[in-house]
Amino acid sequence: MKIRLIRNATLWLEYGGRCILVDPMLSGAGANPPIPNTANDRRNPLVPLPVPAEDLLKPDLVLITHLHPDHWDAEAAGRLPKGTPVLCQPGDAEPLAEQGFTDVSPVEEETAWRGLLIARTSGRHGTGDIGAAMGPVSGFVLRAEGEPAVYIAGDTIYCAEVAEALERHQPAVTVVNAGGAVFKAGDPITMTADDVVAVCRKAPQTRVIAVHMEAINHCLLTREDLRARLEQEGLSERTDVPADGQWLEESGAASN
Structure with missing residues (x-):
């Protein structure tokens, strides 16, 4: 398996002989207004695509966790x-x-697609009234012959649904949306450093890849701060905090 962080939650996976585009946000830097009710007024996305958009337009499959405009624009x-x-x-x-x-x-629970087995997972895009207002969100677990099981958690905080997915699917690789996205009031709606650490502790078998940082104006957790926390917790060797455009490769344990 090869996985490339494009920007924010947009990923390009080469997996099971297929090319999969996840949560494509292809707008140019500054094309969109700031997220309302947030602490700064920087226009989104904060940074440009690291590759030409044309390079991303011929995937075998597009996988969309939800339709918020930083995941599907x-x-x-x-x-x-x-x-x-x-x-x-x-x-x-x-x-x-x-x-x-x-x-x-739509994936209700699980579907087979051209040699891939794809299961949908649940999550919580925040807590309380804000979480309810953000609407339903999903993640996906991918399996293929000879490939590591990959859990793409989507826009969720660490919660019972994430813990259950980690227990049930035992992924070799877990991609989490960090950034600690937050509004002027209320709790974060994507994973904080504490949440990423919790994922690592819950599933010691998984390699954690943290994305969804430094691209949208209300994502306040930086890569530098997350890397420092993971190093402090002794988790640096089994985590990645990739830069935009960076490729990662994982052989891992094959899917069951």
Whole structure:
């Protein structure tokens, strides 16, 4: 398996002989307004794509955890070929079809797709009223012959649903959306440094890759601060905090 962080939550996976684009946000730097009710007014995305958008437009599959615009933006909707296969959470298939995509399949629990087995997981995009207002979010676990099991947690804090997914699927690789995204009031809606540490402690068999940092104006946890915390906790050797555009490769244990 090879995985490349593009920017924010956008990933490019070479997995099971397929190329998978996850949560594409393809807008140029500063194309979109700040997230409302947040502590600064910087326009989003904060940084440019590290590769030309054209390089990302021919995946075998697009995997979308939810439709917030930092995971699926107008640029991605407008530029990806409409016949590209798309897997998403229940409830998101209809809006994607309305955007013209003709091969959209919601994943209720688990689905097989061209040699891949893909299970959907749950999460919590924050707590209390804010978490409820953020709407449903999903993650996905990928398995393929000869590949490590990969858990893409999506936009969630560390919670019972994440713990259950780690226990049930025993992933060799776990991708978490960090950044500690927060509004002016309320608790964070993506993982903080504490949450990333909790994932590592819960699943000592998994290699944790932390993304979703330094690209959106309300994500306040920096890579430098997260790396420092992971080093302090003795977790640096089994975690990665990649830069935009960075490739990672994992052989790991093959899927069951």
